[in-house]
Each structure stands twice: as C-alpha cells, then as structure tokens.
Amino acid sequence: MIYREAGQFKTTYRADQAVFPIPQDRVAMVLILLAAYVGIPLFASEYLFLAILIPFLILSMAAIGLNILVGYCGQLSLGTGGFMAVGAYAAYNLALRVPELNLLVVFLLAGGCAALVGGVFGIPSLRIKGFYLAVATLAAQFFLEWMFSRVGWFTNYTPSGSVAAPRLIIFGYVFRTPAEKYLLCLFLVTIAALAAKNLVRGRIGRSWMAIRDMDIAAEIIGIRPVQAKLSAFAVSSFMIGISGALWGFVHLGSWEPLAFDINRSFNLLFMVIIGGLGSILGCFLGAAFITMVPVFLNQLPTILGIPISTAMISHLEFMIFGALIVFFLIAEPHGLARLWAVGKQKLRLWPFPH
Amino acid sequence: MGPFIEVVLGGLLAGVLYSLVALGFVLIFKASGVFNFAQGAMVLFAALSLARLMSDELTVAHYLGAAAVLGLAVGYGVVAAWRRLGPASAPGPRVGWGVIAAFALIGVAVAASFGVRGWPGWVAIPAAAAIMGLLAVAIERLVLRPLVNQEPIILFMATIGIAFFIDGFGQTIWGSGIYNLPLGIPKDPMFLLESVFDGGILVNKLDIFAAAIAGVLVAVLAVFFQKTRIGRALRAVADDHQAAQSVGIPLNQIWIIVWTVAGFVALVAGIVWGSALGVQFSIALVALKALPVLILGGFTSVPGAIIGGLIIGMGEKLAEVYLGPTLGGGIENWFAYMLALVVLLFRPQGLFGERIIERI
Numbered sequence: 001m002i003y004r005e006a007g008q009f010k011t012t013y014r015a016d017q018a019v020f021p022i023p024q025d026r027v028a029m030v031l032i033l034l035a036a037y038v039g040i041p042l043f044a045s046e047y048l049f050l051a052i053l054i055p056f057l058i059l060s061m062a063a064i065g066l067n068i069l070v071g072y073c074g075q076l077s078l079g080t081g082g083f084m085a086v087g088a089y090a091a092y093n094l095a096l097r098v099p100e101l102n103l104l105v106v107f108l109l110a111g112g113c114a115a116l117v118g119g120v121f122g123i124p125s126l127r128i129k130g131f132y133l134a135v136a137t138l139a140a141q142f143f144l145e146w147m148f149s150r151v152g153w154f155t156n157y158t159p160s161g162s163v164a165a166p167r168l169i170i171f172g173y174v175f176r177t178p179a180e181k182y183l184l185c186l187f188l189v190t191i192a193a194l195a196a197k198n199l200v201r202g203r204i205g206r207s208w209m210a211i212r213d214m215d216i217a218a219e220i221i222g223i224r225p226v227q228a229k230l231s232a233f234a235v236s237s238f239m240i241g242i243s244g245a246l247w248g249f250v251h252l253g254s255w256e257p258l259a260f261d262i263n264r265s266f267n268l269l270f271m272v273i274i275g276g277l278g279s280i281l282g283c284f285l286g287a288a289f290i291t292m293v294p295v296f297l298n299q300l301p302t303i304l305g306i307p308i309s310t311a312m313i314s315h316l317e318f319m320i321f322g323a324l325i326v327f328f329l330i331a332e333p334h335g336l337a338r339l340w341a342v343g344k345q346k347l348r349l350w351p352f353p354h
Numbered sequence: 355m356g357p358f359i360e361v362v363l364g365g366l367l368a369g370v371l372y373s374l375v376a377l378g379f380v381l382i383f384k385a386s387g388v389f390n391f392a393q394g395a396m397v398l399f400a401a402l403s404l405a406r407l408m409s410d411e412l413t414v415a416h417y418l419g420a421a422a423v424l425g426l427a428v429g430y431g432v433v434a435a436w437r438r439l440g441p442a443s444a445p446g447p448r449v450g451w452g453v454i455a456a457f458a459l460i461g462v463a464v465a466a467s468f469g470v471r472g473w474p475g476w477v478a479i480p481a482a483a484a485i486m487g488l489l490a491v492a493i494e495r496l497v498l499r500p501l502v503n504q505e506p507i508i509l510f511m512a513t514i515g516i517a518f519f520i521d522g523f524g525q526t527i528w529g530s531g532i533y534n535l536p537l538g539i540p541k542d543p544m545f546l547l548e549s550v551f552d553g554g555i556l557v558n559k560l561d562i563f564a565a566a567i568a569g570v571l572v573a574v575l576a577v578f579f580q581k582t583r584i585g586r587a588l589r590a591v592a593d594d595h596q597a598a599q600s601v602g603i604p605l606n607q608i609w610i611i612v613w614t615v616a617g618f619v620a621l622v623a624g625i626v627w628g629s630a631l632g633v634q635f636s637i638a639l640v641a642l643k644a645l646p647v648l649i650l651g652g653f654t655s656v657p658g659a660i661i662g663g664l665i666i667g668m669g670e671k672l673a674e675v676y677l678g679p680t681l682g683g684g685i686e687n688w689f690a691y692m693l694a695l696v697v698l699l700f701r702p703q704g705l706f707g708e709r710i711i712e713r714i
Binding site: 220 | 511526682694
C-alpha cells in the first residue's frame with residue numbers, strides 16, 4: 001500500500017538510471033544513513049562500537065570487494081585473507097617509511113598494492129576455472145601469509161613478528177574514541193558501497209556479469225575476458241586491501257599474519273554467500289550475521305546461566321556456527337538479500353493477496 | 355647420491371599420506387560433483403572415534419552409543435544380505451527395522467556387560483567405520499538432499515559448514531586432547547640398501563606401512579569399482595547423473611554409499627595420520643595439504659590423486675631441502691600450491707582430469 005512504484009513515471013534518462021529509482025527507497029536510505037551517522041554515535045556504548053559495529057563495517061567492505069569477484073564476476077576466490085594482509089602490511093610500511101603521507105592516501109595506496117597483487121594472482125583465472133581456480137587462489141593465501149611472517153622487511157624486523165599501527169591522524173585530527181573510529185570506517189564504507197553499486201551498474205559491471213554467466217558467450221559478443229577478469233580481481237582486491245588496512249589500523253591496532261589466515265577467507269566467503277551473491281545489500285546483511293553470531297554464541301551460556309568450560313564453549317560454537325551455515329543455505333540458498341527482495345515484493349502488494 | 359635418494363623416497367612416502375586424503379575428495383567429487391571440504395574434518399572425526407574407543411577414559415554412554423551404532427550397521431548389513439540372497443523369504447520393512455533394532459540392542463547389551471574398558475582394535479575399527487557410515491547417512495539426509503540441484507558453490511559452502519560442525523561435534527563428544535592410537539603400528543626409523551650406499555637410506559617404518567595400506571586401499575577400491583554391482587552403479591552416476599537415474603539407479607542411495615566409502619577412506623587416512631602425528635585437531639588441517647594434490651591430479655581421477663600425491667610429496671621435500679635454506683624455511687605451506695598452479699597453467703584440468711569441453 002505504502003511501498004509501490006505504480007504512478008511514479010520517469011520522464012528523463014537520468015531518473016531512469018538513478019541508483020534508487022523509487023522515492024520511498026531514497027527516503028529510507030537517507031533515514032538509514034542519518035541513523036548511522038548521527039543516531040548510533042549518540043547512543044551506542046563503547047563495547048558495541050569496538051566489538052560489533054567497527055568489525056561489521058570493515059568486514060562489510062571486504063565482503064563488497066569479495067562479492068564483486070565471486071558474485072559479479074563468478075571467480076571463486078579463497079585468498080581474501082591474504083589480500084587483506086597485503087593491504088594491512090602495505091599501509092603499515094607506507095605509514096612507517098613515508099610518515100609525511102596523509103593516512104587516507106596511505107589507505108588508498110595500500111588498496112592499490114593489494115590491487116596489484118590481486119591482479120597478479122588473478123592471472124591464472126584466465127586459464128583455470130571453477131574449483132581449480134578456488135584451490136589455486138589458496139596459493140595466494142598461503143604464500144602471502146608465509147611472506148609476511150618470514151620476510152623481515154615487511155614487519156620492519158620486529159622480533160615478535162607482530163606490528164603495531166601508528167596513531168590515526170588525518171588532517172591533523174586524532175581519531176581516539178571508538179565513536180570517531182566508527183565514523184571514519186562508516187565514511188569509507190559508504191564511499192566503497194556507493195562506488196561498488198555504480199560500478200556494477202555500469203559497463204564494466206555488466207561485462208563482469210556476462211563473464212560470470214558464461215565466459216565463452218561473453219567473449220563472442222565482444223567482451224574481453226582478460227580485461228574483465230583482471231579488472232574484477234583488481235577492483236575487488238583494492239577494496240579488500242583497504243579493508244585489510246582498516247582492520248589492522250582501526251580494529252586490531254597491532255597484529256600478526258595470523259589475523260589474516262585462511263579462516264578469515266572462509267569467514268568472508270560465508271558473508272558473501274549467506275548475504276547473497278551479486279548483491280551489495282547482501283554484503284552488509286551477511287557481514288552483520290557472521291559478525292554477530294559468534295558474539296552472541298559466546299555470551300549465550302552466560303545469559304542462560306549454564307556453566308560450561310571455555311573449551312567446550314568454543315567447540316559448541318563451531319558446531320552451532322556450522323549448523324547455522326548449513327541451515328541458512330538450505331532455507332535460502334540465494335542469501336539474505338533474496339529474503340529481503342521477497343519481503344519487498346510482499347510489501348508492494350500488501351494488504352492485497354495478488 | 356644417497357642423501358638425494360633419501361629425500362626423494364621420504365617425499366614419495368609422505369606424498370602417499372596426502373594421496374590417502376585426496377582419494378576421499380575424488381570419490382565424492384566424481385559421484386556427486388560436490389567439492390567436499392569436510393574430508394579433513396572426517397579424517398579427524400574418524401581418528402578421534404577410533405582412538406577414544408580404544409582408550410579406557412570414556413563414560414559408559416560413549417561405549418554404549420558406539421556399540422549401538424555398530425549394532426545398527428551390522429543389522430543393516432544382515433538385512434541387506436538377506437534381501438539380496440533370499441528374495442522369497444525377504445523381510446518387509448517393518449521386520450527389517452525390527453532386526454536392525456535388535457542388533458543395536460544386542461550391541462548395547464554386549465557393551466554394557468564389558469563396562470568401561472577400551473575396546474580392542476578389531477572391534478573399535480568396525481565401530482569407527484559404522485560411525486562414519488551413520489555420519490554419511492546423516493549428511494545425505496540433512497544436507498545434500500535438501501540442497502539437491504543447487505549450484506556447486508552453495509554445496510561447497512555447505513560442506514565447509516559440515517566441516518565446522520564435525521570439528522566441533524567430534525571434539526565435544528570425544529574430547530580435544532592429543533591421543534595416541536595403540537594399534538601397534540611401527541614408528542621407528544630403519545635403514546635400507548645399506549649394501550648399495552654408504553650408510554644406507556633412512557626411512558620411517560610408518561611411511562612404508564602407510565604406503566602398503568594405501569596400495570591395498572587402492573586395490574580394494576579398484577576391485578569395488580570395477581567388479582561389483584554397486585561399483586558399476588557408482589561409475590554410471592559419475593559418468594552421467596541423468597542417464598544413470600533414467601536406467602533406475604537410485605541417486606540418493608548412491609550418495610550415501612559414496613559418502614560412506616569416503617568415510618572409510620577417511621578412517622584409513624585417520625589411522626595412518628593419527629599414528630604419525632597423534633590424534634589431535636591439526637589432523638583436520640591435512641585437508642589443506644590434499645587440495646594441491648587434487649588440482650594437480652585432477653578432481654575426477656583416482657590414479658591422479660595417487661600420482662599427484664607422489665609428485666607433491668616429492669616436490670615438497672626436495673624444495674624444503676634444496677630451496678628452503680635460501681628462502682628462509684617454512685615454505686612447505688605454499689610450495690605445493692605453487693607447484694600445482696604451475697602445472698595447471700599448462701593443463702587446466704590437472705594431469706589426469708577429464709578434459710573440460712565448453713560449449714555455448
């Protein structure tokens with residue numbers, strides 16, 4: 001009744017190509033952004049920022065990057081953790097060796113480094129497909145993990161192998177409180193989401209999707225697979241790299257290569273799949289789900305007052321997490337974004353059944 | 355020359371261990387097109403079940419439960435054999451379930467009479483195999499059947515979910531320490547060909563034992579696939595799902611069988627790996643070692659898994675010894691992947707995989 005596009009006529013091409021063609025969507029988006037930028041910083045507690053909101057935002061950004069590769073271009077990748085590590089260590093080294101650089105520039109350059117590395121590890125995708133490619137991207141994961149733990153230059157020869165990020169100073173302003181850090185992440189994630197949304201609607205996004213749907217057919221209608229695949233790897237790694245830098249600088253503060261191990265890759269892939277392949281909204285939904293479930297599971301025994309040893313909790317967490325993944329895949333293999341689309345369709349017709 | 359041969363031989367024997375894990379992957383991928391990431395978790399689960407059933411430290415419930423599962427499996431086997439051999443007197447479904455339940459009860463009763471005591475290997479190994487069979491049935495019923503006809507990536511993700519679940523489940527019920535397998539498999543090193551080389555070649559008896567087991571396993575699998583009715587059905591399904599289904603091969607049963615066989619292979623791999631490293635969580639990570647073997651040999655080829663394992667094992671050892679010192683060590687984590695990647699650039703379907711033909 002309230003939510004429908006009937007009667008909203010588009011009279012210009014601009015209106016037809018808008019990101020949110022329906023005014024209700026635009027209003028909703030403004031409200032969500034207002035809540036995120038103004039509402040949450042006013043009311044959220046420090047714990048909420050540090051344990052949930054900041055990881056959620058950073059991982060959403062990584063999930064957007066991964067979704068471009070897996071969901072839009074159809075190239076299954078298990079090397080996400082490695083590319084995040086590239087971003088984090090590139091940012092660390094840039095900030096360390098060129099201290100006069102603005103931190104935002106450092107993040108962008110770190111993303112650029114990750115894009116380069118991603119492009120290099122994307123080259124096999126021109127020849128290898130499907131699960132063979134997925135396993136081949138594990139080569140990137142293990143090689144990068146090894147490189148950052150064994151090659152001393154990347155960690156500035158710290159004996160422990162763990163590196164600490166410098167203070168977050170951008171244009172002379174020091175980001176100290178969790179709320180400030182949250183706003184920084186939110187700002188970058190907003191830009192990333194907007195950029196991704198526009199990229200996938202444009203020429204390049206359409207060429208990715210054509211490659212995903214059938215690469216030989218795409219090649220025949222004139223899409224260059226080399227450019228399409230490598231650009232997907234580069235753009236995806238760029239975002240993953242920036243999110244890796246944020247993960248290190250904003251969330252962890254100090255880290256070692258283990259922070260970007262293969263479980264990180266799997267986690268991100270879960271987010272993309274549970275959220276919905278080929279959907280920007282899905283990245284946020286999936287990231288929210290996967291970030292929140294372990295926090296929730298961890299606290300469940302305390303809430304219920306069941307005394308269990310911590311080892312047992314972690315095993316049960318594994319079990320429930322695995323079962324939930326399977327359950328969600330069975331309930332809605334196309335992810336939470338599809339659930340949202342179904343709900344929206346219902347809302348369009350409500351209160352009439354047809 | 356002696357040290358070089360020693361490295362190569364050690365690598366080949368280590369490669370056999372990787373092949374054992376890769377075999378399970380190949381079986382499932384061939385029969386159902388599922389890339390089963392849970393194979394490593396299954397290896398851990400099988401090894402944990404076996405090691406813990408042979409120890410004395412469990413509660414009565416563990417022994418009784420395992421005995422019930424073993425009884426179920428034996429009962430199921432008896433009923434299936436009965437139906438196959440004497441169709442005239444074959445029991446109906448109700449009697450069949452009754453027989454199976456009776457066997458489970460007998461199992462529980464026998465276990466109860468023994469009380470809390472570790473089982474000998476000849477009981478514990480079939481029990482662990484029965485547990486793997488039950489796991490296969492559960493996976494087929496609860497995960498694969500609802501997800502039938504989904505995209506491969508969804509099924510792959512589901513198997514990662516299964517892997518998480520089995521990892522947690524196994525450690526919840528069996529414990530999460532480091533356990534040894536008291537099967538009496540020799541572990542000490544020995545020298546070969548002392549007459550040919552100065553000092554001979556140092557090999558581990560366990561590795562030779564593993565190689566022998568792998569050989570037997572592959573022979574058994576080959577006979578099973580080539581000579582039995584079920585094996586023929588499995589090959590038909592692997593060739594063409596729809597054609598197999600249209601001539602009356604029940605896909606669901608085939609999946610249960612193939613996951614059970616993969617479970618048995620996991621048990622064998624678990625025995626060997628568990629004897630080598632001790633039964634502990636890190637066994638689940640051998641799956642990551644088996645992946646490059648898989649892509650090198652090809653997802654669909656059993657000989658590929660064996661030869662891929664040998665190549666990877668040998669390459670890894672050679673690289674560790676001759677390249678490791680210059681690169682700073684620890685390269686075994688990624689070297690196998692790089693080796694497989696280079697091979698894939700020339701043969702995208704792996705060395706022995708079926709040629710990928712693409713049509714519009």
